[in-house]
């Protein structure tokens with residue numbers, strides 16, 4: 001493996017003090033050896049996609065990583081647990097959701113890990129924050145840059161909370 005790669009992570013929360021949780025989750029990830037924070041987006045208040053539930057707070061971060069994708073996923077799952085994530089229904093409310101969106105230009109499709117995240121290309125709550133910090137990153141399945149993907153989603157349910 002190369003000395004360092006870039007990974008894009010999506011963060012979301014709609015239970016508890018979401019702002020505090022998301023900020024603390026980024027700090028927690030950045031303290032893990034082999035994970036270095038490079039950029040974080042603004043936070044956005046977003047209408048929930050899926051079953052009726054409270055609005056989410058969403059954002060994205062880019063990390064320089066020196067660990068492989070599976071170890072990075074394990075670190076994300078550990079961090080979700082630390083912040084009280086209990087797995088109930090799919091697409092249901094959660095204190096913290098961390099998704100691995102992109103890892104350099106890797107394409108991976110295993111039962112436990114798909115990269116790029118399979119639903120990222122259609123999600124305004126992912127693409128609107130991500131375009132702030134990675135407009136030129138090429139999503140390797142569509143071969144399109146984030147800027148173009150973001151320009152095509154309906155962003156009516158995505159509202160800026162604070163600027164970077």
Ligand SMILES: Nc1ncnc2c1ncn2[C@@H]1O[C@H](COP(=O)(O)O)[C@@H](O)[C@H]1O
Pocket residue numbers: 073090091097098099100101111112113114115116117118
């Ligand atoms: N790219 C991925 N990022 C996060 N989790 C992933 C990814 N690909 C597969 N998974 C699996 O999904 C569940 C977590 O689901 P959520 O409801 O989105 O938290 C996890 O067990 C991963 O193995």
Ligand SMILES: Nc1nc2c(c(=O)[nH]1)N=C(COP(=O)(O)OP(=O)(O)O)CN2
Pocket residue numbers: 011012013046047048049050056058089090091092097099119125
């Ligand atoms: N606005 C908004 N809506 C959402 C959000 C989110 O972060 N923001 N996350 C979801 C993801 O649900 P889940 O993690 O169960 O599914 P996934 O594997 O498709 O990410 C479902 N709906």
